[in-house]
Structures are given as C-alpha cells and as structure tokens.
Amino acid sequence: MAEVLVYVDHVDGAVRKPTLELLTLARRIGEPVAVALGAGAADTASALAEHGAVKVLTADAPEFADYLVVPKVDALQAACEAVSPAAVLLPSSAEAKEIAARLALRIGSGIITDAVDLEAGDEGPVATQSVFAAAFTTKSRVSKGTPVITVKPNSAPVEAAPAAGAVEALSVSFSEKATGTKVVSRTPRESTGRPELTEAAIVVSGGRGVNGAENFAIIEALADSLGAAVGASRAAVDAGWYPHTSQVGQTGKSVSPQLYIANGISGAIQHRAGMQTSKTIVAVNKDEEAPIFELVDYGVVGDLFEVVPQLTEEVKARKG
Amino acid sequence: MSLRIVVCVKYVPDATGDRHFADDLTLDRDDVDGLLSELDEYAVEQALQIADEADDAEITVLTVGPDDAKDALRKALSMGADKAVHVEDDDLHGTDVMGTSLVLAKAIEKTGYDLVICGMASTDGVMGVLPAVLAERLGVPQVTLLSEVSVEDGTVKGRRDGDTATEQLEAALPAVVSVTDQSGEARYPSFKGIMAAKKKPVESLDLEDLDIEADEVGLENAWTKVDSATERPARTAGTIVKDEGEGGKQLAAFLAERKFV
Ligand SMILES: Cc1cc2nc3c(=O)[nH]c(=O)nc-3n(C[C@H](O)[C@H](O)[C@H](O)COP(=O)(O)OP(=O)(O)OC[C@H]3O[C@@H](n4cnc5c(N)ncnc54)[C@H](O)[C@@H]3O)c2cc1C
Numbered sequence: 001m002a003e004v005l006v007y008v009d010h011v012d013g014a015v016r017k018p019t020l021e022l023l024t025l026a027r028r029i030g031e032p033v034a035v036a037l038g039a040g041a042a043d044t045a046s047a048l049a050e051h052g053a054v055k056v057l058t059a060d061a062p063e064f065a066d067y068l069v070v071p072k073v074d075a076l077q078a079a080c081e082a083v084s085p086a087a088v089l090l091p092s093s094a095e096a097k098e099i100a101a102r103l104a105l106r107i108g109s110g111i112i113t114d115a116v117d118l119e120a121g122d123e124g125p126v127a128t129q130s131v132f133a134a135a136f137t138t139k140s141r142v143s144k145g146t147p148v149i150t151v152k153p154n155s156a157p158v159e160a161a162p163a164a165g166a167v168e169a170l171s172v173s174f175s176e177k178a179t180g181t182k183v184v185s186r187t188p189r190e191s192t193g194r195p196e197l198t199e200a201a202i203v204v205s206g207g208r209g210v211n212g213a214e215n216f217a218i219i220e221a222l223a224d225s226l227g228a229a230v231g232a233s234r235a236a237v238d239a240g241w242y243p244h245t246s247q248v249g250q251t252g253k254s255v256s257p258q259l260y261i262a263n264g265i266s267g268a269i270q271h272r273a274g275m276q277t278s279k280t281i282v283a284v285n286k287d288e289e290a291p292i293f294e295l296v297d298y299g300v301v302g303d304l305f306e307v308v309p310q311l312t313e314e315v316k317a318r319k320g
Numbered sequence: 321m322s323l324r325i326v327v328c329v330k331y332v333p334d335a336t337g338d339r340h341f342a343d344d345l346t347l348d349r350d351d352v353d354g355l356l357s358e359l360d361e362y363a364v365e366q367a368l369q370i371a372d373e374a375d376d377a378e379i380t381v382l383t384v385g386p387d388d389a390k391d392a393l394r395k396a397l398s399m400g401a402d403k404a405v406h407v408e409d410d411d412l413h414g415t416d417v418m419g420t421s422l423v424l425a426k427a428i429e430k431t432g433y434d435l436v437i438c439g440m441a442s443t444d445g446v447m448g449v450l451p452a453v454l455a456e457r458l459g460v461p462q463v464t465l466l467s468e469v470s471v472e473d474g475t476v477k478g479r480r481d482g483d484t485a486t487e488q489l490e491a492a493l494p495a496v497v498s499v500t501d502q503s504g505e506a507r508y509p510s511f512k513g514i515m516a517a518k519k520k521p522v523e524s525l526d527l528e529d530l531d532i533e534a535d536e537v538g539l540e541n542a543w544t545k546v547d548s549a550t551e552r553p554a555r556t557a558g559t560i561v562k563d564e565g566e567g568g569k570q571l572a573a574f575l576a577e578r579k580f581v
C-alpha cells in the first residue's frame with residue numbers, strides 16, 4: 001500500500017490534536033508515515049502509533065528551533081526522497097502552510113491549502129475546500145507531482161487505529177539557505193487553561209457589543225460553564241479588550257467547532273470567513289437585523305448582559 | 321546606496337460583493353468590483369515607513385493581473401509609492417500560486433530589489449503562502465507574517481506572532497517580508513498624493529519580456545485542478561426568539577436539546 005507522509009505538529013513531544021486528525025485522513029489514502037522534527041520528536045511516537053502511524057521518522061537538530069521554516073522544508077524533502085509517498089499532509093497552521101508550499105515547489109508538486117475533507121480518488125486524493133467566506137464548496141486535486149495538502153483543524157475525527165509506529169532516524173543535510181532567517185528569541189504563549197481555539201468543540205465569542213475588556217468576564221464565564229474556548233471579533237481585539245491570538249475571522253483564526261456562540265457580533269463577511277463552517281451556530285445580539293442571524297440555528301434578540309449570565313446559570317444548573 | 325523596495329499587491333474582487341465562479345471554475349471578475357487587496361495596503365504602509373527611515377529608498381509596486389489591476393497600482397502610488405510595474409498577459413488567466421510566484425520572481429529580478437514586501441494573504445485566494453514560495457524562488461530569506469518590521473544596516477528585523485509563541489526574527493537583505501494587519505493602519509491617500517500618482521510611471525510587462533513561456537502559466541498548466549464548485553446551501557432558517565426575560569433559559573434548552581449541555 002502506498003505511504004502517506006504526515007507532518008507532525010507537536011510541542012516538545014506532545015502531539016497537537018490536528019495531527020491526529022490528519023492520521024485519520026491519511027489512512028483513507030494509504031499507510032501513514034509520520035515525520036516529527038525538533039526537540040522531543042521521538043516522544044511523539046506512542047501517540048502517533050496509537051492513531052495509525054506505521055512508521056515515525058524523527059530528526060532533531062538545533063537548526064529546527066533556531067531558524068525559520070527552511071530547515072523543516074529540508075527535512076520533509078529528505079523524507080519525501082526516502083519514502084516516495086503518495087501524498088504529503090500537513091496541518092493548516094501558518095507555519096506548516098509555509099513549509100508545505102516551499103516543499104511543493106521544490107519537489108515540483110501542486111499544493112492545496114486549508115482542505116476541510118479528503119478522500120481517495122481515481123486520480124489521487126480529492127480535497128474539499130470552503131471558499132469565498134464559506135459561500136462555496138470546491139473539490140480539487142493536485143494535477144502535478146506528489147500532492148501536498150494542508151488540512152484545517154476539526155476536519156476529521158480522531159480515531160484509535162493501533163499500528164507499529166516504528167521510530168526511524170531521518171538523516172537531514174541542511175541546505176545553504178536553511179540558516180537565512182534567525183529566530184533571535186521565542187516567547188511561548190501563556191496557556192489560558194481553556195481549550196485551544198482552533199481545536200475546541202465549543203467556541204464562545206464576544207464582539208463590540210461586549211463593550212469593554214472587563215466585561216469579557218461574562219463571555220469567559222459562559223465558556224467555562226461549557227468547557228469552551230473564548231474567541232473575539234476584530235472590533236473587540238482592535239479595541240484592546242481581548243488578545244489578537246483569540247481573533248476569529250479572515251485575519252485571525254479559522255474555527256470549525258461543533259458549536260459557535262456569537263455574542264454582540266454583527267456577522268461581517270470577514271468574521272464569517274472564520275466561523276461559517278461551524279456545525280451549530282448560535283447568536284445573542286440586540287439588533288434583530290444583524291447579519292449574524294442569517295447564519296444561526298438559534299438566535300436570541302436581546303441584551304447580552306441579560307441573556308448571557310442567565311444562560312451561564314442555566315447551563316450550570318443543568319449540569320448540576 | 322539606495323534601498324530598493326518592491327511591494328507585491330494584488331487586485332481582488334470586493335469581499336463584500338457577491339463573488340462567484342466563472343464556467344471554467346476560475347474567479348468570475350465581471351460582476352464584482354475590484355480593488356487593491358486591503359491586506360496589501362498594510363504592505364504598502366510598511367514600505368513607506370521603512371523608506372522614511374532610510375537615507376534613500378525607492379518603492380516599486382508590482383502586480384500580476386488583468387488590465388483593471390492598474391487601479392490597485394494607482395491606489396498604491398497615491399499612497400506614496402514611487403513607480404509601478406504591471407505584468408499583464410492573456411496567457412496568465414487562471415494561473416495558480418506556483419505560476420504567479422514564477423512571474424513575480426522574474427519581474428522582481430528584472431526590477432532589481434533589496435527588500436520585497438507582501439501582504440499576509442490575498443483576500444480572495446487566502447492561501448497566505450505566496451511570500452514563502454517567492455523567497456524559495458528568489459533564494460533569499462523569508463521573514464514572514466510580521467506584526468512589526470524594521471530595516472537597519474542591511475538587516476531586516478521583525479516580530480512574528482505564531483500559534484504557540486511570539487518570535488523575534490532577523491535576516492540579512494535581500495529578503496522577502498510579509499506583514500499582517502496588526503502591523504499598523506494604512507494611510508489614506510491625500511489629495512496631493514492622488515494628483516501626483518497620475519504622473520508616476522507605470523511599466524507594463526508581458527510574459528515575453530520576462531522570458532516566460534506560455535506553457536509555464538495559465539489555467540491549463542496549473543499544478544492543481546478544481547473539479548467542481550457548488551454554492552453552499554443556504555443554512556436552513558433557524559429559530560429566532562426575542563428575549564422577554566427568559567432568553568437565556570430558552571437558549572439553554574436549545575443547547576440541551578442538541579446535547580451540548
Ligand atoms: C481585510 C479585513 C480583515 C478583517 N478580518 C477580520 C477578522 O479576522 N475577524 C473579524 O471579526 N473581523 C474582521 N474584519 C472586520 C469586520 O469587517 C468587522 O468590522 C468586525 O467583524 C466587526 O466586529 P463586531 O461584529 O464585533 O462589531 P460590530 O459590527 O460593531 O457589531 C457589534 C454588534 O453587537 C451588537 N450589540 C451591541 N451591544 C449589544 C448588547 N448589549 N447585547 C447584544 N448585542 C449587542 C450590535 O447590535 C452589533 O450587531 C476585517 C476587516 C477587513 C477589512
């Protein structure tokens with residue numbers, strides 16, 4: 001059976017959820033061979049084996065952390081040469097997309113970014129994408145070379161599928177360009193203790209209607225009652241009420257949770273672009289004309305300062 | 321010596337318009353107004369600020385696109401760029417990121433450059449990968465997705481807010497940079513700027529000028545193929561209630577019915 005390379009997104013050996021989702025998709029096309037790079041690479045093996053990786057290629061070198069993107073492209077290129085895969089799958093993070101695109105050019109292959117589904121096809125993998133702020137769904141494939149495809153979080157379930165997951169060292173010789181962009185310093189993001197925005201099953205967002213940084217406590221309380229991540233519109237971020245890392249939309253994060261709750265958000269096209277593929281959408285807005293109501297499964301026309309705390313109390317009561 | 325900055329700008333259909341596909345599954349440009357991609361305005365702005373700090377700098381704005389794309393160049397010139405290059409050719413219709421990056425790379429090399437500045441993504445394609453591919457093609461460092469950028473003594477520095485960490489980056493020129501919408505609001509063209517832009521040079525190039533063969537670009541030679549595009553079915557109209565004191569409870573009941581609680 002053909003092998004499919006899966007690029008592993010991990011933090012010091014802890015595999016991030018979108019990579020496990022990629023393994024589910026990779027198994028539809030062939031046998032997943034994972035590629036894990038940098039500090040802790042070998043520690044990823046057991047989680048990857050549990051979810052279907054037949055092999056885990058690992059490489060660690062200071063270059064992966066000290067220089068931007070290119071060392072990882074060199075490593076993936078080496079993996080492609082070693083394995084001759086039927087496809088290369090990467091998560092749709094900003095960095096992995098850049099790695100994917102440079103790799104694709106080097107190996108003379110087409111690239112598809114931000115797929116939301118993937119199936120095997122007669123002429124190679126067929127990727128589903130959601131375009132024009134999710135107004136259209138397209139089906140595409142790579143027509144030249146080895147398909148390189150990046151997949152958005154929450155595009156497939158995480159499935160247990162035990163496999164060998166044999167660890168093999170990948171030998172990488174870095175290109176002359178690998179050390180072109182130096183990472184002078186790196187400050188890890190502080191954890192909020194809440195689920196990761198792009199990975200969360202439920203996202204609770206606040207917009208301009210929240211009217212102040214201190215009022216985001218109301219949004220956070222609802223999120224915590226549901227075990228959800230907190231998001232924000234650009235208006236709320238630009239006002240300085242919530243960090244940019246929580247922005248949902250075209251120039252923020254793209255989320256696709258089971259449930260999205262928009263509070264005091266009008267539903268501008270750029271916001272929709274980042275949340276319209278959510279399975280169930282709920283909104284609280286005092287303006288019944290707000291465009292967000294065109295998207296909702298359930299909407300409450302009302303003041304969020306009344307509705308949201310009541311909702312939080314009721315959720316807590318029901319959960320007991 | 322003068323700092324030569326090339327800013328890549330894209331002419332895109334207005335995101336608030338009714339965008340759809342043409343019969344060949346490329347973007348239908350006929351029914352929607354076009355404009356300079358808002359995300360590329362940030363690139364023009366950073367170029368202007370870097371040029372201000374430099375002793376001597378020249379900003380060229382570059383676009384690959386149809387005849388109307390001149391509007392995007394005019395806007396960038398009226399913001400303060402010095403000159404423009406427009407690559408236009410009938411054979412370019414339907415070109416993908418690999419083809420576009422080839423054309424941009426050749427045009428940038430022909431123009432001469434120390435620093436290339438791109439936007440973070442185009443508002444129509446939204447791949448956000450072209451700057452990285454361009455750096456690969458040009459064989460120079462990529463310093464991308466910056467929320468802060470500065471140039472000093474032949475070095476470009478910037479801050480990249482990544483998924484899990486914030487990084488400070490540094491590379492020697494020549495380099496390819498892309499900037500995010502966190503890099504600072506773009507200026508509006510002044511009346512004087514708009515008048516001055518009318519006299520600024522716009523150079524037109526075609527594929528032959530760039531030694532690119534027709535079979536290296538265009539829809540037929542794209543490395544990916546769109547097989548179908550379907551309009552997403554309108555979401556079935558949801559339930560909308562007016563809060564009369566019980567709105568939160570009603571919403572909780574809905575969430576419980578859907579098994580979220
Ligand atoms: C290139 C570009 C990229 C962009 N990228 C993004 C992006 O990534 N993400 C994003 O979100 N936006 C983005 N935007 C901005 C977008 O166009 C909107 O301006 C933004 O989404 C508006 O945020 P909002 O809905 O919170 O604010 P508004 O549009 O001002 O809406 C606030 C809403 O709150 C309601 N409200 C007010 N008070 C209350 C209350 N007490 N109770 C209930 N409801 C109340 C109002 O009725 C209103 O509907 C982008 C714009 C551009 C040009």
Ligand SMILES: Nc1ncnc2c1ncn2[C@@H]1O[C@H](COP(=O)(O)O)[C@@H](O)[C@H]1O
Nearest residue numbers: 328329384438439441442447448449450
């Ligand atoms: N046709 C084009 N002409 C000039 N610049 C472009 C073009 N397409 C993309 N770019 C540049 O590349 C950036 C990222 O584009 P993309 O990868 O298409 O999202 C844009 O913000 C522009 O700076």
